Amino acid sequence: xxxxxxxxxxxxxxxxxxxxxxxxxxxxxxxxxxxxxxxxxxxxxxxxxxxxxxxxxx
Amino acid sequence: xxxxxxxxxxxxxxxxxxxxxxxxxxxxxxxxxxxxxxxxxxxxxxxxxxxxxxxxxxxxxxxxxxxxxxxxxxxxxxxxxxxxxxxxxxxxxxxxxxxxxxxxxxxxxxxxxxxxxxxxxxxxxxxxxxxxxxxxxxxxxxxxxxxxxxxxxxxxxxxxxxxxxxxxxxxxxxxxxxxxxxxxxxxxxxxxxxxxxxxxxxxxxxxxxxxxxxxxxxxxxxxxxxxxxxxxxxxxxxxxxxxxxxxxxxxxxxxxxxxxxxxxxxxxxxxxxxxxxxxxxxxxxxxxxxxxxxxxxxxxxxxxxxxxxxxxxxxxxxxxxxxxxxxxxxxxxxxxxxxxxxxxxxxxxxxxxxxxxxxxxxxxxxxxxxxxxxxxxxxxxxxxxxxxxxxxxxxxxxxxxxxxxxxxxxxxxxxxxxxxxxxxxxxxxxxxxxxxxxxxxxxxxxxxxxxxxxxxxxxxxxxxxxxxxxxxxxxxxxxxxxxxxxxxxxxxxxxxxxx
Numbered sequence: 001x002x003x004x005x006x007x008x009x010x011x012x013x014x015x016x017x018x019x020x021x022x023x024x025x026x027x028x029x030x031x032x033x034x035x036x037x038x039x040x041x042x043x044x045x046x047x048x049x050x051x052x053x054x055x056x057x058x
Numbered sequence: 059x060x061x062x063x064x065x066x067x068x069x070x071x072x073x074x075x076x077x078x079x080x081x082x083x084x085x086x087x088x089x090x091x092x093x094x095x096x097x098x099x100x101x102x103x104x105x106x107x108x109x110x111x112x113x114x115x116x117x118x119x120x121x122x123x124x125x126x127x128x129x130x131x132x133x134x135x136x137x138x139x140x141x142x143x144x145x146x147x148x149x150x151x152x153x154x155x156x157x158x159x160x161x162x163x164x165x166x167x168x169x170x171x172x173x174x175x176x177x178x179x180x181x182x183x184x185x186x187x188x189x190x191x192x193x194x195x196x197x198x199x200x201x202x203x204x205x206x207x208x209x210x211x212x213x214x215x216x217x218x219x220x221x222x223x224x225x226x227x228x229x230x231x232x233x234x235x236x237x238x239x240x241x242x243x244x245x246x247x248x249x250x251x252x253x254x255x256x257x258x259x260x261x262x263x264x265x266x267x268x269x270x271x272x273x274x275x276x277x278x279x280x281x282x283x284x285x286x287x288x289x290x291x292x293x294x295x296x297x298x299x300x301x302x303x304x305x306x307x308x309x310x311x312x313x314x315x316x317x318x319x320x321x322x323x324x325x326x327x328x329x330x331x332x333x334x335x336x337x338x339x340x341x342x343x344x345x346x347x348x349x350x351x352x353x354x355x356x357x358x359x360x361x362x363x364x365x366x367x368x369x370x371x372x373x374x375x376x377x378x379x380x381x382x383x384x385x386x387x388x389x390x391x392x393x394x395x396x397x398x399x400x401x402x403x404x405x406x407x408x409x410x411x412x413x414x415x416x417x418x419x420x421x422x423x424x425x426x427x428x429x430x431x432x433x434x435x436x437x438x439x440x441x442x443x444x445x446x447x448x449x450x451x452x453x454x455x456x457x458x459x460x461x462x463x464x465x466x467x468x469x470x471x472x473x474x475x476x477x478x479x480x481x482x483x484x485x486x487x488x489x490x491x492x493x494x495x496x497x498x499x500x501x502x503x504x505x506x507x508x509x510x511x512x513x514x515x516x517x518x519x520x521x522x523x524x525x526x527x528x529x530x531x532x533x534x535x536x537x538x539x540x541x542x543x544x545x546x547x548x549x550x551x552x553x554x555x556x557x
Contacts, residue, residue, distance in 0.1 A: 006102055006105045006106050009098055009102045010102070010332075012098065013095065013098055014328075016091055017091065017321055017325065017328075020091075020321065025315070028314075028315050032204075033204055033205070033207070033208040034208070035087075038087065038207070041087065041091065041093075042093075045094055046094065046098075046360055046363055047360075049097065049098045050353075050360055053101040053352055054352050054353045057347075
């Protein structure tokens with residue numbers, strides 16, 4: 001359990017290059033004006049990282 | 059554990075946070091990745107070293123980590139002072155003046171024992187200095203960040219605006235830097251704003267021809283698609299409004315999609331920044347981080363991350379000439395053709411707002427200098443934090459960094475070197491502390507990491523970063539090999555201790 005937070009943060013990070021490396025480039029698909037990779041890297045991952053760091057804090 | 063404000067100040071040196079919009083402009087998604095790492099790496103370090111994971115006990119009798127952190131501090135100060143010099147040159151002052159003001163202020167604060175109390179206020183000043191120009195820029199653009207991104211990402215090309223100083227009066231390419239080579243995508247007529255000696259490398263199918271031109275003020279030269287122009291330092295040139303900016307991405311779509319291919323570098327950056335944060339924030343840290351402190355640090359990092367993305371997008375929208383010859387960080391301090399503070403008075407638009415970002419940089423640099431001093435003072439072998447107040451030592455560090463910064467170099471490369479060094483030597487000991495009976499193995503592991511890091515860094519310089527792909531990764535990011543080598547020594551120590 002004590003490594004849950006670091007592991008989750010690393011997973012959040014690792015997803016970004018993995019999305020970028022997917023075949024057929026789904027990261028380039030625009031959703032509501034923004035590319036999916038940008039949605040993840042600029043909005044979803046930072047917000048989740050903050051939540052993981054704070055909410056799971058013991 | 060160091061306080062939240064000091065953690066932020068320690069991590070967010072101006073050379074790091076100003077690199078974020080620079081990297082986003084230069085690499086699109088690669089820049090977002092660097093920004094994401096700058097945001098998450100300190101949270102990871104706090105989670106490992108100050109939260110529920112095991113922390114490395116402070117090695118009070120070890121000189122090695124103190125020396126390494128002093129080196130790291132010197133490199134980080136050097137990076138920000140280089141930036142101060144570049145920014146001064148960009149704003150029209152001599153390099154030494156920018157370096158002198160920044161180094162002098164940092165030296166005074168580092169010498170003052172009570173300066174630690176100023177860190178939160180300096181950070182607040184820096185955040186305000188970043189937020190106000192961004193807000194005014196967004197207001198001037200008349201659209202939110204999403205709309206601005208969509209507009210930038212749909213541009214057919216990045217073209218010189220008529221308001222660009224490279225169109226109206228002409229100016230140097232990079233104040234204080236060496237030769238720049240511009241590759242032209244379309245026919246472009248350039249005009250000398252003063253005497254200029256230019257070298258052109260033209261391609262005609264497979265045939266390459268080289269020619270030298272000596273232009274006087276007002277004389278022009280027409281370059282064709284594919285031509286390469288070498289721009290000597292000091293020469294002032296004018297470009298045509300409405301033509302594609304040489305050095306800019308071919309289109310907004312190309313910028314938004316980024317460069318495909320070498321994903322290995324992303325993993326190298328991950329290990330360097332995460333390891334660097336672990337060492338810089340976590341090594342020798344004692345106690346636990348409170349939830350409020352974690353929330354505050356996270357909020358500060360999120361704010362700077364959002365600013366960096368927003369600044370990059372609005373600069374690409376309002377000042378596409380920022381791409382000319384590649385993105386230089388100092389241009390972000392005052393983007394060349396941005397319509398500052400539309401709807402405000404001339405004093406606000408002409409003087410106050412453009413000064414805010416340089417002031418934010420100075421405030422952040424001062425906070426960072428004090429936080430570095432206190433961080434190293436906390437590891438003092440005497441236990442009294444005296445090393446953090448050693449007049450001779452800190453004067454020498456600031457003076458050496460100031461002298462070194464008189465020669466232009468890339469600030470972000472210095473930040474990466476500092477964090478790579480910390481990741482290679484100290485981070486493994488945070489994750490795998492040496493057993494108490496074999497504490498000296500921690501120092502040996504650090505030496506192994508240092509030797510591997512230094513060898514690979516030198517080799518990387520020799521080979522210009524090595525070949526692309528995984529094989530060249532250790533030369534581009536030496537910590538990917540040096541940190542595991544140090545960790546291997548610590549593993550041996552733990553195994554020997556159990557045996």
